Amino acid sequence: EQEKRKLQLFHYNNGQKVKKISSPLESALSEWVSVSNRYFLLAFFPSGQISFSVDPKRVKPEIVFSPGNKPLNLRLLATEKSYSGLSARKNGLEKTLSLGLFSFISVFFIHILNFFYGIFGNYGWSICLLTLIIQIFMFPLTKKNIKSAEAMKRIQPYVKKLQAQYKDDPKRMNEELLNLYRVQKANPLGGCLPVLIQIPIFWSLFTMLQGLVELRGAPFIFWLTDLSRPDVLFGHLPAFLPFIGGWTIGPLPLLMGATMFFQQKISITDPSQKMLLLMPVFFTFIFLKFPSGLVLYWLTSNIITLAQHILLKKLK
Structure with missing residues (x-):
């Protein structure tokens, strides 16, 4: 059950960044396109440039290849999403890992x-x-x-006392509080x-x-x-x-x-x-x-x- 996560799709072309596919796409493909869940990945590598289309919003998204009048020749990789294993392939597949904003x-x-x-x-x-x-x-x-x-x-009792004493004078209250913080070496944002x-x-x-x-x-x-x-x-x-x-x-x-x-x-x-x-x-x-x-x-x-x-x- 824990592995039933929404499928993610990515594609990569020479000279470009690895891109996540989040909306229906029709594009040329020169390197690879992949579909993956939390732990496993399936990647397709064409022998040459080829067109493909996919709709990631479907419950079961399908990757459709359009070779035209050429024979369809694909290399298939099915593997676990291990960073060391994917990065060793030197083709950007490690970018399919969900590592967040601070991935480095x-x-x-x-x-x-x-x-x-x-x-x-x-x-x-x-x-x-x-x-x-x-x-x-x-x-x-x-x-x-x-x-x-x-x-x-430590200074909370003094803070409450000043707030009660100057409740009708906010400007004076802020001045007294700042003075208290300075004297007691306390920083509310510290x-x-x-x-x-x-x-x-x-x-x-x-x-x-x-x-x-x-x-x-x-x-x-x-x-x-x-x-x-x-x-x-x-x-x-x-x-x-x-x-x-x-x-x-x-x-x-x-x-x-x-x-x-x-x-x-x-x-x-x-x-x-x-x-x-x-x-x-x-x-x-x-x-x-x-x-x-x-x-x-x-x-x-x-x-x-x-x-x-x-x-x-x-x-x-």
Whole structure:
């Protein structure tokens, strides 16, 4: 079921970029045209230039070749969508992988993950180690973010006092708040820059782990026998539940949600932000349908961030 993703079509001609086919197309073809799902790809290579047409909006899109009065001569490639395997062919087929906006970062992580797999022989532990290294690399940003949150939490009583005192004079209130931030060395936007810098890294890992064919059938430990599939240890949610009825459920996304809750709880600086504690509940339900490898990354990241937060508090 997890492999039933909408088919994607791409085509490539000499001297041009690999292009995704998202609307009905009639064109000349000199290199290849492909159709693929999450993990597998089928590519057609003509012996010479040929015309073809396709409508990707159809439920079962068909690639129609028009050789005219020439004999149709095609070479066919059916393969899994492994970055190393496709890029080794030197014909642009690796561009058919869905690696997101920051694909160059995703490719870098694929190489590191495969390197770790060569050492440990287990993609689960490789994901954990990759996450640990990324978190260590980003620790200065995490530290700055935590310190900024702690500073804002410390001055909240003074902020509320000033807001109440100058509620009828917004200009004076802003001046007093800016003065308070300056004296207490607190920056209400201090946590934004570290988060913005981390977004490309997190998004690259997110998109990479969703479609990494190496995780297909790859076991981790105990009940996790396929990191490309959701954790299903606890079976299915009752069918009568709206929206989520019938979804599979397992301990991995539940642990992810729990660690996210504690992470949010110790990070909240303003009592008015208590609603943010509902986010882990929302994310837990979303992650029920995600591949176990992706949930494992998120869980490991949460645990490491929590450990960093606790360590910084003890070192204060």
